[in-house]
Each structure stands twice: as structure tokens, then as C-alpha cells.
Amino acid sequence: MTTEDILHETYSALKSNKARTGLTMLGIVIGISSVIAMVAIGNGAKSSIQSSIESIGSNLVVVTPGAQRSFGGPSSGRGNAQTLTVEDGNAIANNVQNVLTTAYIVSSREQITATGTNTNTNVIGTNPNYSVARNIEVDDGTFISDSAVLSASKVAVIGPTARDDLFGVGTQAVGQSIRIKGIQFKIIGITKAKGGSGFSNPDDSIYIPYTTAQRYLSGNKYLNEIDVSATDASSTTQVQTDITNLLIERHKISDPTKADFSTLNQSDIIATASSVTNTFTVLLGAVAGISLVVGGIGIMNMMLTTVTERTREIGLRKAIGAKKRDINIQFLIESVILTFLGGVMGTILGWAISFTVQKLGILETSVTLSSVLLAFGVSAAIGIIFGYYPARRASRLNPIEALRYE
Amino acid sequence: MIEVKNITKTYSQGKDNEFQALKGVSFTVNDGEFVAIMGPSGSGKSTLMHILGCLDTPSSGTYLLDGKDVSKLSDDNLADIRRDNIGFVFQSFNLLPRTTVLRNVTFPLIYAEVNKVERNTRARQALISAGMDEAHFEHMSNQLSGGQIQRVAIARALVNNPTMILADEPTGNLDTKTGEIVLETFRKLNKELSRTIILITHEPDVALHADRTIVVRDGLIISDEKNIK
Numbered sequence: 238m239t240t241e242d243i244l245h246e247t248y249s250a251l252k253s254n255k256a257r258t259g260l261t262m263l264g265i266v267i268g269i270s271s272v273i274a275m276v277a278i279g280n281g282a283k284s285s286i287q288s289s290i291e292s293i294g295s296n297l298v299v300v301t302p303g304a305q306r307s308f309g310g311p312s313s314g315r316g317n318a319q320t321l322t323v324e325d326g327n328a329i330a331n332n333v334q335n336v337l338t339t340a341y342i343v344s345s346r347e348q349i350t351a352t353g354t355n356t357n358t359n360v361i362g363t364n365p366n367y368s369v370a371r372n373i374e375v376d377d378g379t380f381i382s383d384s385a386v387l388s389a390s391k392v393a394v395i396g397p398t399a400r401d402d403l404f405g406v407g408t409q410a411v412g413q414s415i416r417i418k419g420i421q422f423k424i425i426g427i428t429k430a431k432g433g434s435g436f437s438n439p440d441d442s443i444y445i446p447y448t449t450a451q452r453y454l455s456g457n458k459y460l461n462e463i464d465v466s467a468t469d470a471s472s473t474t475q476v477q478t479d480i481t482n483l484l485i486e487r488h489k490i491s492d493p494t495k496a497d498f499s500t501l502n503q504s505d506i507i508a509t510a511s512s513v514t515n516t517f518t519v520l521l522g523a524v525a526g527i528s529l530v531v532g533g534i535g536i537m538n539m540m541l542t543t544v545t546e547r548t549r550e551i552g553l554r555k556a557i558g559a560k561k562r563d564i565n566i567q568f569l570i571e572s573v574i575l576t577f578l579g580g581v582m583g584t585i586l587g588w589a590i591s592f593t594v595q596k597l598g599i600l601e602t603s604v605t606l607s608s609v610l611l612a613f614g615v616s617a618a619i620g621i622i623f624g625y626y627p628a629r630r631a632s633r634l635n636p637i638e639a640l641r642y643e
Numbered sequence: 644m645i646e647v648k649n650i651t652k653t654y655s656q657g658k659d660n661e662f663q664a665l666k667g668v669s670f671t672v673n674d675g676e677f678v679a680i681m682g683p684s685g686s687g688k689s690t691l692m693h694i695l696g697c698l699d700t701p702s703s704g705t706y707l708l709d710g711k712d713v714s715k716l717s718d719d720n721l722a723d724i725r726r727d728n729i730g731f732v733f734q735s736f737n738l739l740p741r742t743t744v745l746r747n748v749t750f751p752l753i754y755a756e757v758n759k760v761e762r763n764t765r766a767r768q769a770l771i772s773a774g775m776d777e778a779h780f781e782h783m784s785n786q787l788s789g790g791q792i793q794r795v796a797i798a799r800a801l802v803n804n805p806t807m808i809l810a811d812e813p814t815g816n817l818d819t820k821t822g823e824i825v826l827e828t829f830r831k832l833n834k835e836l837s838r839t840i841i842l843i844t845h846e847p848d849v850a851l852h853a854d855r856t857i858v859v860r861d862g863l864i865i866s867d868e869k870n871i872k
């Protein structure tokens with residue numbers, strides 16, 4: 238039998254029972270589309286988490302006071318402990334190799350008031366280096382200057398979201414005043430919008446000199462955090478190790494496991510987050526894969542039913558000259574075409590789902606060529622695997638028994 | 644030419660349950676003959692027809708089809724012989740569902756991978772020889788009457804220029820009048836196109852349409868005579 242004739246037979250067989258063909262195909266469509274959509278969403282989540290971690294700053298090593306702790310552990314004392322000082326920061330800047338910049342941070346959540354409005358947000362006391370370490374750009378005005386730090390001036394640079402909350406969307410705010418904890422500050426700059434969300438949204442933060450924060454807000458000489466930016470990605474590990482050694486020495490700690498500070502390396506954070514999202518993608522893909530297998534079983538079920546229903550037809554075909562191979566190929570092609578069509582529709586549907594998720598702004602998604610090829614490969618393989626047994630059964634029917642079959 | 648020598652067929656369903664449906668049958672059919680095989684139900688006619696039609700092989704004995712021993716061939720070789728040398732007309736379920744009249748007739752040629760143009764020409768000729776009206780060629784097989792179905796089956800049996808056409812109770816499901824027309828078709832094919840026809844029936848009236856009648860009873864031939872007209 239020629240390929241064209243086999244396809245003709247397949248078409249008329251699938252067409253003859255449209256409802257059953259459609260429902261069986263639906264199983265494959267759902268399986269394939271969920272694999273594609275789930276993998277796309279997983280990949281999207283991975284790249285969006287990665288880029289949001291990267292947007293914090295580049296090659297960052299974050300030093301915080303308080304004991305080292307594992308993820309998810311109790312946060313007792315971390316960030317609140319009073320162990321990091323400006324002198325520690327200076328020592329890092331002067332002694333550690335490959336350090337680009339060192340930013341000091343004294344932060345707290347405060348009530349901010351302007352004329353008639355108020356908001357509650359992060360106030361970050363810092364030095365000019367912060368803008369380099371955290372990639373903060375100023376849209377209008379200037380960032381905190383060294384002289385402002387030296388003189389502990391009451392000046393503030395505010396994020397665009399904080400500006401919108403206090404003065405209204407897009408208002409010219411440089412030169413105006415706000416009150417932090419009742420103390421008046423003069424606005425000298427507005428930062429460029431960075432995007433981002435959550436507790437420490439840079440667009441909703443207010444920056445003041447750290448000396449000012451120490452004097453008026455925290456009332457002590459300690460720092461909440463030191464952000465060290467390494468010159469390049471490959472030296473972040475060295476910078477982290479050197480900082481740890483330096484501070485252990487400075488703080489006179491005999492047992493390194495009982496350090497009164499902790500360091501976090503940005504590439505470690507990215508690696509951890511990627512491994513989490515990878516696991517997540519695999520998990521989603523596996524759940525979707527199960528539905529694909531269920532779809533395959535549906536195909537097998539339908540094909541077995543078809544073979545039974547068409548026993549006499551198979552007998553007749555054999556009587557007029559069909560060989561085992563002809564019957565085998567015919568039924569195998571039927572199941573492959575069924576899954577292949579399901580695969581095409583599933584790919585389109587999966588792509589549409591990912592596209593919608595992206596359009597609705599839920600997540601950036603990425604449908605990769607490899608996941609589409611995989612879906613096609615898998616659906617054709619399902620057709621062959623689950624069609625194999627029914628086709629073999631059909632081809633082995635004895636023509637006499639088949640013709641006699643009632 | 645068909646030469647059957649001392650053929651037996653034993654069906655076994657388990658060890659102690661053997662049934663000999665053919666107990667040693669011999670006869671010869673020359674090209675261009677029109678033979679009826681007649682006998683009561685259960686006498687072994689269909690069993691014989693399956694062997695003659697290469698759907699099954701005998702338990703013992705030899706069967707020469709055009710001088711070639713086909714009693715010990717493999718399944719696939721038997722399929723080739725069925726496709727190229729034999730045309731079947733069954734009592735029922737003759738046509739493939741979901742398929743047009745024309746395509747039904749071309750099937751032996753489709754399995755033989757004959758090209759489209761040639762197979763359509765041959766199928767049309769066969770349908771016309773079997774007395775089908777061209778208006779029905781593109782009809783689906785389920786839109787036909789019983790008599791039309793048998794004619795399409797006859798056309799299909801003709802299309803590969805077979806050594807013989809085997810018809811097992813072809814009029815069994817038809818009323819007398821339609822049956823007559825179908826039998827006339829066989830008659831005509833035999834006379835005008837010199838087709839070899841083996842007609843299996845349990846009705847003496849039907850057997851009379853042939854030139855020669857072989858009577859079978861309990862797996863044995865009890866008579867083999869020319870029909871007197």
C-alpha cells in the first residue's frame with residue numbers, strides 16, 4: 238500500500254467517528270499543551286527571579302550583623318544586632334582586594350509626612366557609593382554627596398513611588414520638604430524608576446546620609462548592612478572570603494562558626510534561586526507529563542475498541558490481499574496521526590496559554606523550540622507506543638475467524 | 644487450473660476435541676469452468692472454499708493452483724495469491740464501510756500498488772462488466788441495496804483478473820428475483836469473459852445455474868456431474 242493510500246484510509250477511519258476521535262485527541266492536546274505551558278512558565282519564573290536578583294546590583298556581597306543562619310531559620314537578631322561599624326566598612330574598603338565600592342546602610346521603616354499626606358516606607362541612610370553598588374540612578378537632582386554625609390545634612394533623595402504617594406503622580410518634588418519622624422528634610426533628588434516590588438522596593442525608598450540616620454533615627458553608631466561591590470563576578474567569592482576573615486579578626490572571634498555577622502554572595506543567591514526554580518519546572522513538567530501518559534492510554538483504549546469493532550473489516554481486507562504488514566501499518570499510522578494532530582493542537586494551545594499568562598502580566602514566559610520539538614517527539618512516540626499493541630493485534634487476526642466474527 | 648488431491652482438514656479445539664471437516668477430497672477444475680459445490684449446512688463447503696481461496700491451508704493433501712503447490716505457503720505468500728489469483732464474493736459483509744463503490748473495487752489493486760489511473764480504469768470496467776450503473780460509482784457502500792452490494796463484490800472479484808472467482812452463498816441474503824439477477828451476472832461473466840467460477844450453495848436450484856455440480860456431504864464428495872439443461 239502506498240503512503241497516500243494509507244493516509245486516505247486513516248483519514249476516512251478517523252473521520253467516521255468524529256466525536257470519539259476528538260475526545261481521544263483532547264487527551265493528547267491537554268497533555269502536550271500543559272507540558273509546553275508549564276515548562277514555559279517555569280522557565281519564565283526562573284529568568285524573572287534571576288533578573289530581579291541581578292537588578293539589585295552587580296557582583297554584590299552583602300554583610301549584615303548577627304549570626305549566620307540557614308534559609309528559613311529563625312531570624313533572631315539578624316539585622317538588629319549591633320556589631321557592624323563604619324570602621325569595619327572602612328577596613329573592608331582599604332584592605333580587601335578587588336573591591337569596587339563599599340556602601341554603608343542604616344535603614345528603618347518610618348512614617349513620612351509631606352503637606353497633608355503621609356506614607357510609611359523604608360528610609361535608607363547611606364553614602365554616595367550606594368548608587369553604584371545598587372545601580373540607583375537619579376532622574377532629577379543629585380544623589381547623597383560626601384559633604385552631605387560629612388555634615389550629616391538633613392537632605393533626602395526619594396524614589397518615584399514615594400514621590401507619587403507624597404506629592405502626587407509626576408509632581409516636581411526637588412526643593413520641597415518632607416518630615417521623617419517629625420524632622421524636616423529637604424528633597425535634593427528623585428531616583429529613576431527601577432521596577433520591582435515587595436518589602437524593599439527601591440522605587441518606594443527614601444535615601445538620606447547614613448550619618449544623619451545614625452544621629453536622628455537610630456541614635457547609635459552602628460550599621461544595618463554593608464554592601465560591597467566586587468570589581469567583577471569572578472572575584473565575588475574571594476571578596477566574600479576576605480571580608481569574612483577580616484571581620485573575624487577585627488571582631489576578635491575565635492570560633493568562625495560563631496561569627497557575629499554574616500555575608501551573602503549574590504551569585505550564591507542566584508544559584509540557589511535557579512536550583513529552586515529548576516526543581517519547580519521539573520515538577521510542573523512531570524505533573525503535565527502524567528496527563529500526557531493518561532492521554533496515551535486513552536489512545537490505546539480507543540485503538541483497541543476500533544480493532545474489535547473492525548474485526549470483520551480486517552478479515553475482508555486480508556481476504557482481498559492485505560498482508561500483516563499492511564494492516565499493522567494502517568492501524569499504527571492511525572494512532573500516530575491522532576497523537577500528532579493532538580500534538581500540533583496542544584502546541585498551539587500551550588503556546589497560547591503561555592502567551593496569555595505573559596499578556597496578563599502574571600509572568601514572563603518563554604516557549605522554547607526545544608520544548609516544542611520535545612512535545613512533537615513525545616506525541617509521535619506515544620502514538621507508536623500506545624498504538625503498537627492494538628495494531629499488532631489487528632494484524633494477527635486470522636482472516637477466517639475475522640470474517641466469521643459476529 | 645485447480646487440482647485438489649486428497650485434501651483433509653481437521654479442526655482441533657483442545658487435545659481430545661478434534662473434528663475432521665474434510666475427509667479426503669479430490670477434484671479438478673479447468674479454466675473457464677462454472678462449477679457449483681453443493682451440500683447441506685455443516686457439510687464442509689466453507690471449509691473447502693477457505694482452502695481453495697488460500698485463506699487457510701489443508702491438514703494434508705496437495706492443492707495445485709495453476710500448477711503451483713500452495714498448500715504449504717506462508718501467510719504473506721498466501722496473501723499475495725489471494726490478491727493476484729482469487730476473487731471472493733461472500734454471503735455478507737462484502738464491502739468496506741466508509742468507502743465508495745469505486746474504491747471498494749480497487750482495493751486488490753491498491754494492495755498490489757497499481758497506479759491510480761490504471762486501477763480506476765480497471766475498476767470501472769469491472770463494475771460495468773458486473774452490471775453496475777455508473778451513477779452509483781461514487782456512492783458510499785452503505786447506500787446500496789443487497790443486489791447492488793453483491794454486484795460490487797463481483798466487480799471487485801473480477802478486477803485483478805483472477806484464476807477463479809469463489810462465491811460462498813452469494814445469494815443467501817437476497818430475495819429470489821435479485822438472486823436470479825446476481826446468478827445471471829456470474830453466468831454472463833463465465834460465458835462472455837471466460838471466467839472460472841466456483842459457486843458454493845446449499846440450494847439445488849442455485850447449483851443448476853452452473854455447468855457442473857460437486858455434491859459434498861460430511862466432508863466427502865458424493866457426486867461430481869455435469870448439469871443437464
Ligand SMILES: Nc1ncnc2c1ncn2[C@@H]1O[C@H](COP(=O)(O)OP(=O)(O)O)[C@@H](O)[C@H]1O
Nearest residue numbers: 654655662664683684685686687688689690691
Ligand atoms: N474453526 C472451526 N473450528 C472447529 N470446527 C469448525 C470450524 N469451522 C468449521 N467447523 C466445523 O466444520 C464443519 C463444516 O463447516 P463448514 O465448512 O462451515 O460447513 P458449511 O459451510 O458446509 O456449512 C461444521 O461442523 C463446523 O462446525
Ligand SMILES: [Mg+2]
Nearest residue numbers: 688689690811
Ligand atoms: Mg458455509
